[in-house]
Amino acid sequence: MAATPPLLICEHCxxxxxxRELCCGEVARCLRCDAVLERYHRLSASGMLALVLTALVVFVQANIWPIVTLGFNGTLISTTLWGAIVMMWREHSQVVSLLAAGTLFFFPLCKMLLLGWVLLYARRGQRAPGFRLAMVALYRVGPWTMSEVFVLGAMVAIVKAHVYFDVILNPGIFAYAALTLLITIFAGIDIRRLWDMTSERAS
Ligand SMILES: [Zn+2]
Known part of the structure; x- marks a missing residue:
């Protein structure tokens, strides 16, 4: 394992x-601009990997299971996320369907796979092949994963649709809610730590 570097730089100022090593619950803040420098984390690389794998399983379920069933005059229509994206594409909302496919499917999937790859090696204190590229890609992809925005938007749409249709919630929306929780837990983890937890050369 690489030794913890003795210096810490505020990325804002x-x-x-x-x-210094933080204790449980401690947060290091910048004295000049009050930005968070570092938080204490109990999760090891193996713990983070378990979290990523759990998120991946929930993600598959969220995309396979239907999200909602709408009933109107005795006709029931249920749709999955991909069903909705394809429908939007056909209804000439190509830009929206591309944005939805990117932020709800491709970017989150990309993020989970990259994290899984990096953590698989980080468990042994090693850097995975392509570690630098993966870490830069993770940093860039970060702001483009919007599952939590989707869940909120879906909730609002479901409440509004209730006025006109019979709305039945399907397991897909619950899987998305669970995914949002997992993403929130993960958002609190600073993956930059992986630079310090791993060393370049395989030991
Ligand atoms: Zn600062």
Whole structure:
């Protein structure tokens, strides 16, 4: 395992601090701009990998299972996320369907696979092949995963649709809600730590 580097740089104002090990619940903040420098985490690389695998399983379920069933005059129509995306494409809302496919499917999938790949090696204190590229890609993809926005939007749409249709919630929406929880837990973890937890050369 690589030794923890003794210095810590605030990414907002570039102030340099001497690093010390944090205790449970402690958060290191910048004295100049109050930005969070580092948080204490109990999760090891194996713990994070377990979290990513759980998210991946829930993600598959969220995409396979129908999200909602609408009933109107005795006719029931249920749709999955992909059903809705294809429908939007056909109804000439190509831009919206591309955005939905990217932020709800491709970017989150990309993020989970990259994290899984990096963590698989980080468990042994090693850097995975392509570690640098993967970490840069993870940083860039981060803001483009919007499952939590989708769940909120879906909730609002479901409440509104209730006025006109019989709305039956399907397991897909619950899987998305669970995925949002997992993403929120993961958002609190600073994956930059992986730079310190791993070393370049396989030991
Ligand atoms: Zn600062």
């Amino acid at each position: 570039d102030t340099v601090y001497r690093r």
